[in-house]
Amino acid sequence: MTEDTKADTPLDSGRRKFLNTAGIAGIAGAGASLGLAGCNKADDGAATAPAKADAAHAKGSVAAGQLDEYYMLSSGGHSGEARIYGVPSGRTLKRIPVFNVDPMSGWGLTNESKQILGTKADGSLKYMTGDTHHVHGSYKDGTYDGKYFWINDKINNRLARIRGDYLETDKITEIPNVQGFHGIFPDKRDPVDAAINHTTRVFCGAEFHVPLPNTPKNWQDGAHYGCLLTCVDAESMDVRWQVRIDGNMDLCATSYDGKLAALNSYNVENGLIFSDMMSAEHDACIFFNVERIEAAIKAGKTVTIGTSKVPVVDGTREANKDPKTALTCYVPVPKNPHGVNITPDGKYYVCAGKLSPTATVIEHERVLKWFAGDVKEAKECIVAEPEIGLGPLHTGFDGKGNAYTSLFLDSQVVKWNVAAAIAHYNGDKAAKVVLDRLDVHYQPGHGYASMGETKEADGKYFNSGNKFSKDRFLPVGPLHVETEQLIDISGDKMELLHDHTAHPEPHDAIIVRRDIIKTKQIYTLEDSPIHVKGFDDTGVKRDGNKVTVRIMSVAPTFTPSEFVLKKGDVVTVVLTNHDKVEDLHHGFAIEGHDVNFIVGPQETKSMTFKVERPGVFWFYCTHFCHALHLEMRGRMIVEA
Numbered sequence: 020m021t022e023d024t025k026a027d028t029p030l031d032s033g034r035r036k037f038l039n040t041a042g043i044a045g046i047a048g049a050g051a052s053l054g055l056a057g058c059n060k061a062d063d064g065a066a067t068a069p070a071k072a073d074a075a076h077a078k079g080s081v082a083a084g085q086l087d088e089y090y091m092l093s094s095g096g097h098s099g100e101a102r103i104y105g106v107p108s109g110r111t112l113k114r115i116p117v118f119n120v121d122p123m124s125g126w127g128l129t130n131e132s133k134q135i136l137g138t139k140a141d142g143s144l145k146y147m148t149g150d151t152h153h154v155h156g157s158y159k160d161g162t163y164d165g166k167y168f169w170i171n172d173k174i175n176n177r178l179a180r181i182r183g184d185y186l187e188t189d190k191i192t193e194i195p196n197v198q199g200f201h202g203i204f205p206d207k208r209d210p211v212d213a214a215i216n217h218t219t220r221v222f223c224g225a226e227f228h229v230p231l232p233n234t235p236k237n238w239q240d241g242a243h244y245g246c247l248l249t250c251v252d253a254e255s256m257d258v259r260w261q262v263r264i265d266g267n268m269d270l271c272a273t274s275y276d277g278k279l280a281a282l283n284s285y286n287v288e289n290g291l292i293f294s295d296m297m298s299a300e301h302d303a304c305i306f307f308n309v310e311r312i313e314a315a316i317k318a319g320k321t322v323t324i325g326t327s328k329v330p331v332v333d334g335t336r337e338a339n340k341d342p343k344t345a346l347t348c349y350v351p352v353p354k355n356p357h358g359v360n361i362t363p364d365g366k367y368y369v370c371a372g373k374l375s376p377t378a379t380v381i382e383h384e385r386v387l388k389w390f391a392g393d394v395k396e397a398k399e400c401i402v403a404e405p406e407i408g409l410g411p412l413h414t415g416f417d418g419k420g421n422a423y424t425s426l427f428l429d430s431q432v433v434k435w436n437v438a439a440a441i442a443h444y445n446g447d448k449a450a451k452v453v454l455d456r457l458d459v460h461y462q463p464g465h466g467y468a469s470m471g472e473t474k475e476a477d478g479k480y481f482n483s484g485n486k487f488s489k490d491r492f493l494p495v496g497p498l499h500v501e502t503e504q505l506i507d508i509s510g511d512k513m514e515l516l517h518d519h520t521a522h523p524e525p526h527d528a529i530i531v532r533r534d535i536i537k538t539k540q541i542y543t544l545e546d547s548p549i550h551v552k553g554f555d556d557t558g559v560k561r562d563g564n565k566v567t568v569r570i571m572s573v574a575p576t577f578t579p580s581e582f583v584l585k586k587g588d589v590v591t592v593v594l595t596n597h598d599k600v601e602d603l604h605h606g607f608a609i610e611g612h613d614v615n616f617i618v619g620p621q622e623t624k625s626m627t628f629k630v631e632r633p634g635v636f637w638f639y640c641t642h643f644c645h646a647l648h649l650e651m652r653g654r655m656i657v658e659a
């Protein structure tokens with residue numbers, strides 16, 4: 020280890036030594052020990068003096084009745100959802116159903132949400148699950164505009180869009196011919212048209228390579244496998260194009276000038292098994308030249324794969340040997356990197372080493388020069404490779420030239436200076452690269468700073484998303500809650516403000532200034548083409564055994580309050596909430612029929628189900644709305 024990574028306290032040093040030997044050996048050897056070396060050992064590095072802890076906690080607390088300064092939009096991992104927390108409080112504000120089924124709101128149950136999620140021929144959901152890792156917002160002038168947020172699904176390879184005004188999922192696109200869809204990032208502007216200074220594309224990386232086209236025929240031969248980068252249109256959510264590459268893709272970052280998308284690759288080996296994926300000393304950060312790719316698409320230098328009609332261009336090394344025409348540039352990065360992030364000034368990409376204790380700093384301008392033929396070798400785009408600690412994964416920025424990288428194995432966040440790292444790399448051995456270290460609890464994955472992925476990075480907060488909480492909270496059975504730790508990064512030293520819990524298992528998040536997100540509090544009747552217009556528009560309409568029941572709610576009543584059906588009917592209930600009062604939602608549930616959803620003010624939802632048992636079934640309001648909420652109910656009568 021270098022001087023920079025020397026421990027501050029005796030306790031810390033013991034833990035570090037343990038990791039240096041066992042931890043690193045663990046990574047290279049049995050896969051199961053990745054990180055668990057650090058996990059087994061209890062760590063009381065958090066033991067600050069209580070008074071100091073109280074003062075720090077006060078800084079990060081928000082008094083009763085006061086509002087947070089930021090929204091933190093977080094992924095929810097294999098829960099399939101997205102979440103919103105307040106920063107600095109850490110209070111949970113909302114869970115946004117995306118790829119999961121959510122009985123509270125009716126997501127995955129109502130016809131409207133099923134249409135967004137996608138259904139099979141029999142009307143049931145095509146997929147019930149998702150695995151969300153990364154949330155990113157749409158940009159204008161280099162910062163968030165609050166219009167859209169996107170989130171990936173690694174299980175079923177879908178990209179979902181959340182609209183910023185309702186903070187609800189509004190579109191989902193399935194990506195063809197990929198598996199392990201992981202890294203996403205919207206572009207920040209158009210690479211050519213100066214007038215388009217906002218997001219129009221979303222880039223999606225595939226982590227797992229698959230036979231292209233996907234047949235089991237040559238499953239043993241890696242040569243038939245490939246990975247595709249996918250570009251999705253930000254407005255229509257249609258898949259625009261794909262690029263075939265060598266190796267795989269993990270995380271994504273985009274440049275502020277719109278010219279490049281960068282994806283780190285940990286499997287340049289095209290390995291099909293664990294040990295092969297770790298055999299090369301260097302993997303890569305792959306840069307995609309957006310303008311050239313779109314020109315090649317336009318010129319028709321494309322193929323299609325399987326039944327997909329999406330045009331695919333060739334971004335493999337072999338086809339891109341001449342930098343002056345290349346679509347892709349492979350910059351070598353040490354051993355199985357994880358994470359790529361761009362500095363808020365748009366100048367540098369930072370790739371974290373994961374299996375190497377380094378971060379690799381790549382200069383944007385030099386990559387452009389490589390594409391122009393003015394830089395000989397791709398590796399010359401690297402301008403620094405500071406040693407920062409063990410298991411570096413993700414990097415956030417404060418907008419003041421400093422980077423904050425999560426160290427999974429060290430259970431730390433390390434603050435380092437980008438300019439100093441470059442000076443050090445250029446021979447200035449006195450340059451102080453690592454400025455501070457802070458223990459986090461424990462095994463941090465993603466870390467992200469307030470507004471840190473925009474030109475408006477403000478250097479106030481950094482959130483460490485930790486994978487293991489161990490002793491930080493009351494034990495709740497074998498599965499522990501996750502810890503999110505909020506760190507004040509406004510001073511020279513990082514200061515831990517507080518922990519808050521997160522239901523497993525968040526990965527990445529973004530911290531967005533509150534003035535950027537402008538939500539509507541009331542829906543618009545016309546959002547739904549089938550909304551119930553008023554009392555005259557309510558009632559039962561029959562077409563054979565297909566029945567539509569149109570209902571409106573006005574607290575504390577449903578109209579009609581009874582409707583009569585026949586056994587065997589296929590019923591669609593359309594419910595419009597005619598209340599206009601902010602936050603006045605009604606729920607609609609029918610006893611014994613698995614019908615359950617809510618409608619907000621002026622909102623319409625519908626749900627279709629079959630009635631097969633004669634009898635009287637109460638329907639009722641599930642969502643507390645009024646002093647007479649319990650009385651807000653009616654009867655569905657099913658005749659034999």
Ligand code: K7E
Nearest residue numbers: 152412464465526527
């Ligand atoms: Cu968890 Cu962004 Cu999927 Cu790293 S990824 S930790």
Ligand code: CUA
Nearest residue numbers: 605640642644
């Ligand atoms: Cu309506 Cu409760």
Ligand code: CA
Nearest residue numbers: 285286296297
């Ligand atoms: Ca590798």
